[in-house]
Amino acid sequence: MDIVSVKNLSYRYPTQLEEAFALNNVSFSISEGECVTILGPTGAGKSTLCMALNGIVPKVFGGKMTGEIIVAGLNTREANVPDLAQRVGLMFQDPESQFVGLTVEDELFFGAGNYGLPREEILERIRWALQVVRLKGYERREPSTMSGGEKQRVALAAILSMKPRVLALDEPTSELDPLGRAEVFDSLKNLKEQEGLTILVATHHCEELPGLVDRAIVLNEGQVLLDGRLEDVFQEMDILTSIGIHPPQVVEFWKGVEIRLGASLGAAPLTLETACRDFRELVNQGRVQIADGRSEAAEFASGVDANPASQANAVRVRDLWFRYPGGLPVLKGIDLDIPAGDYVAIIGQNGSGKTTLVKHFNGLLKPTQGSVQIFGKDTRTVGTTALSQRVGYAFQNPDHQIFRPSVWEEVAFGPKNLGFDKERLDQAVSSALQMVGLEAEKDTYPFNLGKGQRQKLALASVIAMQSEVLIIDEPTTGLDTRTSLEVLRLLHELNRQGHTIIVITHDIDLVAENVPRTIALSQGVLLLEGPTAVVLSQADLLKETYVTPPQIMRFGQALADIGFPCQVATVQEAIGIVERPGTR
Template identity: 45%
Template sequence: MPDYAVVIEDLWYSYPASKEPVLKGINLKIREGEFLAIMGRTGAGKTTLCLTLNGIIPHVMLGKKKGKVRIYDRDTDEYTVPEMVDLVGMVFQDPEAQIIGMTVESDVAFGPENLGLSEEEIHRRIERSLEIVRLKGFEERFPFTLSGGQKQRLAIASTLALEPKVLVLDEPTSELDPVGKEEVFKVIDEMKEKLNLTIIMVSHDSERVASFADRVVVLDNGEIVMEGPPEDVFIRREELLTHGVRPPEVVELEARLREKGISVEPTLDVNEMVSRLAMLLEKRGVPSLPQRAAQVSGSGSAEESEEELVIKVEGLWHIYPGGVEALKGIDLEIRRGEFVALIGQNGSGKTTLVKHFNGLLKPTKGVVYVKGIDTRTATVAELARHVGYVFQNPDHQLFAETVREEIMFGLVNLGVPEGEREERMKMALKAVGLEGFEDSYVFSLGKGQRQKLATASVMA
């Protein structure tokens, strides 16, 4: 057996439509059984690096590649994606890109069936994988009736069912609620230990990476700029911020205290930080804070807002085909200028609710008014003049070849005068930090950048 599960040597890569390389001289070795976290700002090259590990680059995405990637001594230049499937399993950033079954069970079964496993073994893998990701009982559900987070968990289950030696996860918890994130991280960590699985995970979740990863690699502009154990990397707060990585909150707390002249020894362990702060307060003779009754306000203001009512929801129910009750008697009012956050666990109905605001879904019972318009009788096109909608998955609303064409499409269809279009496009791109990307190929952008583009298209 080789000493390393993954060896990357002087790796360079450029997408076909890109003038600049996305990866620049990457050198990296990953030991068998290691949990490596890859972090970095949007567009740093994290997803591109992952795509080189199972042969998608160079066999599917051609581009221009230089350097070597070896997985258990297999050169990915010489082995195709199907020939790497027994070694490398991959969970994409967009779960819908790899869900193909008509039911949850059939999707998880697809991989093991194609490996020619026995029916008994396939059933065992389905059961275990669904239990791991909290989808037991969902076996007969149509995957595209699941919430975004549930789809992500299904994609993870389908990959785990292949039992690969190297598991590559591109932000697999990005659409999960906090409980789901913690469970997935714990499950992946347990599988690593039990199966000696090598884990390579792209993540922005510095708290959980600090707790679970053995090593952290930070990419910026296609290069490795930081590398080491979490306890060494995450205490370098200023350097992390320079490279677009948010340090763990416990590191931020220590930095804020230091700015106030209070010295606390750095640690990544929250419980340890609490203990150190308690000892510090005790030494300084700081008394316990008095208990105060919570101040409860029903509306958050003493009097009703006089601002225009822009959205009104009355007794809204939505029942999907198959009888799934996604919304049950929702009443809601939203006024001009309000910033309203909808929060809740995956599958609680958040996306279903907002899809009623622009007519993508119609009420099963009840009514939704947008600026006085009954959405039951209005078209999506009519409501688009009042409601801009940015999807959870930006790829559901991006279709043009370049960034410029993407933004101009909506402006042209809304009848915006030609003289205003360029100005509005530039304003929107500046607002989301995509200035200078006008002529970039849309799907050469990272997912975070595509999310910004989708937002800019609506803002314009």
């Protein structure tokens, strides 16, 4: 029985041109108890579709909608949003944007309480919801003090306490480390298996989908491009990669080997376990062989100097300790050098101290103990304004730093406050906008831009200040692979021009493919640093900071006994290692 039916749905936001559509003639249905993922590049219409299911679009946003949506027997055109919210629970990408309570219990009480239910029934719902998401005992915790994964599960529990029949989740793990992602997806699997809920999840993270999702709907430019079983959709590599969607790395590897060898190897496995099993069978059957010699990853790793002695340090950290007022130490005795001109990623679980560390580089924080030097100057003796001339910082959420009425004014704000004269200011702003591809949007209100464009705007605001060191905190959060690569190519070009680039990220796959050096933090301690391929190969140590090496690297490590190199960090490197039998 269909619980969701969408027929010929088209929608245009009030700010869109007459011929433009966020959704264009979309039709599909979802059976009760089914779990469906919505895939698509940034701007494909995934978020709009989720909001349309419970009436927020168009009832809150306005605009023009045609077609029909029936959810649990209600027509979204006729029903009001509160009635729809009882049937469709919507979880936004940023959980903090929907928090209203001071404690976890307050947060969960709010939704069910608005239905006028008896107090005991509400409390019973709260107990049940917290148990489902494994947060029993957190009732009195303040959401603001919790980790990213815990916040997402609180938001999920708040929706569950309202007992909806359908869950619509918009990028529920985009800001989380691997542990946080696993926590959320485990909760969803639990809901599917034990409660039989219908789940719709829009995401860019494909690796976690097998085992949870029954079906995939692929959107592009507001239209349905593919709709079918997950295993069938993931086989359509050419279509998916053409719009910036990347299936699990083992699928990409399998399809790439087929192209390299010019032979069919059968349906691509979806999980690491099945890929390892199937590849072993291919080797044992003599259908493929592993190339002799060192892998390209190992050569890359040995060719990168983890701390070039010939370069002066842009950042020098010695015995750095830091604690927030009244709190425990967040950073514990860190020693670190970042040479001028370096391109480095800082990785680690939520709460490991990554953002706290880099805030010492531009003077937003001062050491409790120890020292931080920027180009030889101790940050305790240099003002924040002077430091910001040399160290630019783009925040994790671009919306936290965007506040001016136009794109041009937003980018101009920083350099203007640094005292740029008009000629230099105009040149700096124009150059920055051109570099990020936003010159045509210079008069646009920033919040009319898409998430990817706002991310680029935040980056342009930092670039325009012409700082020698650029710190970018989670530059690819919520972006599809194609847009993420555009941002990283931009950072690579800035590095080529001589800027020192420091990137904080949870996207380990992109780190492996694009960033030459990596620093790993765990609970405020420097855990690892060195060439990226070497750092990511230390799987046992990385467990301490809940970082999982790229799937393709775990694939190689699992097959080390049959000669697969352990330090292969990218899919293309792995494909290049597989040969036809008899090639040697």
